[in-house]
Amino acid sequence: MEMQRAPQWAVVVKQGECGDTMYLTLDGELRVRLMVGEKETILTTLGPGDFFGDMSLFDHGPRSADVVANVDSTVLKISAAKFEELALQSPDLAAPFLMATVKTLAARIHADNKRLGDSVKFARAAGA
Numbered sequence: 538m539e540m541q542r543a544p545q546w547a548v549v550v551k552q553g554e555c556g557d558t559m560y561l562t563l564d565g566e567l568r569v570r571l572m573v574g575e576k577e578t579i580l581t582t583l584g585p586g587d588f589f590g591d592m593s594l595f596d597h598g599p600r601s602a603d604v605v606a607n608v609d610s611t612v613l614k615i616s617a618a619k620f621e622e623l624a625l626q627s628p629d630l631a632a633p634f635l636m637a638t639v640k641t642l643a644a645r646i647h648a649d650n651k652r653l654g655d656s657v658k659f660a661r662a663a664g665a
Contacts, residue, residue, distance in 0.1 A: 539614045543567070543606040550604040556593040557617040562586065565610020569602050582607070591638050594620055 540563070543549050549560065549567065562583050569580040569589060580602060583589060589604050594617045624631040 538619065541612050541614050543610045543612060545606055545608050547606045548603055549606060549612060550590055550600050550602070552601065552603045553599050555597060556590060556600050557597045558614050559588060559590040559594050559620070560604070560612040560614055561588045563611040563613055566607040567604050567610055567612075568607055569604050571602050588638075588641070591642065593617065594638075 541549075541560075543565065550556065552571065562585055564585055567583045567589075569583065571578045571580060583604070590600070592598070593600065594615075597617065620631070623634075
């Protein structure tokens with residue numbers, strides 16, 4: 538793992554860029570955002586103990602959102618290659634990490650499904 542400083546306003550993760558690194562917030566505050574045209578939509582705010590970029594450990598695909606430092610922050614980076622090493626060398630450490638990641642991903646999916654359902658209900662009510 539490697540510590541990385543993120544000065545205020547720094548883009549730590551850029552939407553659309555491929556990645557293979559996950560980050561754990563050690564201190565500071567970051568926002569997860571989507572840019573649609575010139576308009577920013579903030580999805581969530583992250584603080585110490587929160588993590589992001591976790592999907593890239595598994596799919597190495599494009600990032601789904603930007604992550605920007607609201608204030609000077611410090612994050613801990615772990616690459617997919619280093620995580621695979623950890624899983625092979627210390628499965629007792631990797632298993633709880635994976636379980637925590639899966640639980641967080643499941644909670645995010647449930648929350649996104651609820652938001653989408655609420656948006657559909659609102660759109661249907663507005664169109665009726």
